[in-house]
Amino acid sequence: MGNAAAAERRLRNPGSFERLHRRCKEVFPQQLEGVKLIINKHLSSHFQAAHIIHLSSMLPQYSFKAMYSGDQEADSGETFPQLMGEIDGSGSLNAQCVVMLSNRIRARAAFQTQQERFQTWQFDTQYHGDSFTTTVTLGNPDILNQSASQWIGTLNIGRGGAHATYYHRANDQVQVGVGFEASTQTQETTFSFGYQLDIPKANALFRAGSLDSNWVVGAALEKRLAPLPLTLALGAFIDHLKNKLQYGFTVTVC
Template identity: 85%
Template sequence: MGNGTSTERRLRNPGSFERLHRRCKDVFPQQLEGVKLIINKHLSNHFQAAHTIHLSSMSPHYHFKAMYSGDQQADSDESFPQALGEVDSTGSLNAQCVALLANRIRAKAAFQTQQERFQTWQFDTEYRGDSFTATITLGNPDIISESASHWVGTLNIGRGGAHASYYHQANDQVQVGVGFEASTQTQDTTFSFGYQLDIPKANMVFRGSLDSNWVVGGLLEKRLAPLPLTLTLGAFIDHLRNKLQYGFTVTVC
């Protein structure tokens, strides 16, 4: 084996998880409704501000965003610490702060409020290796008002296989569930994800699901007040078998 220079290419660090997901989301078009005016202003090398006025038929909004970046540099040419805050005309606030603890370790804290009430806290610790990124995330909704979110985790293991599920109620409107099922008889393993959205003002409940067999389903329940009727519309699409199943139900109660 000679002493020539190796031509093997070295893997680079992929960056943060947030940036990787954003690259995919940037490909998709964003829905536009109404008229939007955005004004960006660079106040200095460290401060930036943005004003957004959105006029629409649903709900006009004004957003103010402020960003700060410090003098501490990292290998990725990013500046730390970083702070970002955004407030709208209703008083709701989104804020996050990112600090560089060491050359390879970053810590981020983020929280969200809905008017005067705290909605979500989230803490992330990220380690960047030479060719990989590892992240640990801790989330605790509504930690200030001591209204803890509800969650249930289950695991069953037997001769027939294994079944695990996780249910989480984020708030009064959003509920999610994740399921895993493995059968030793059919040698089949299935992952499934489901969610439920409650819209009390519209008397509607929507449930959606997606599993590893590429079966996508949705169910919409609408209470036809003041009549004692509930209309349910449902549809499921099996992409692998190219099969569509749909129907509706009328309930008198």
């Protein structure tokens, strides 16, 4: 009994480093402006594609996204290699490739182009221990990442500033996220807070309580329109300092 309880309290591996901040950011509602249509298509068990059309106050935008996952499976349940790419109507491309060198070591390469110009690139190698993940990145160093089964705390420090997030899952319905970001380039510091409420019986996901130190308040509601393969997302944000209201909705077909 004692060994079983100790094993239950033991810290688990937090996963890849880029997913740590993502867990916190997923709690916050995404800003929506205009109308966005997303059509997802599963072509096979390994290949998935998506068409994205965004109509807003700016020029209409179209992008195509493709994702491939291989047959090599890790202990976390992820499959490798992973190839992801997204290209828009102007020819700008975001792409990355993730491969598993061993059960504990993974390598990732990512790059971005702006139309025909090569803009950014990044290489990193991750080592997945029993209760930690270490990442070596050609670019911004990772100072600290750690996780328990119900919370994730992360910190990035580099020449551009510092970025810290804290994610906590209170129960199956409520998740909370807190973010802090300081930039040495803009000399600005922002703090943000948000929470997410899942309502399984209503097929709804409500992200509310988003508030940052710039007095921007926002909320979003996602509703799956079963039995139709449609998901509707409604969102609104108010910038009190600029006296600006932004709202929109997204329809996802999958």
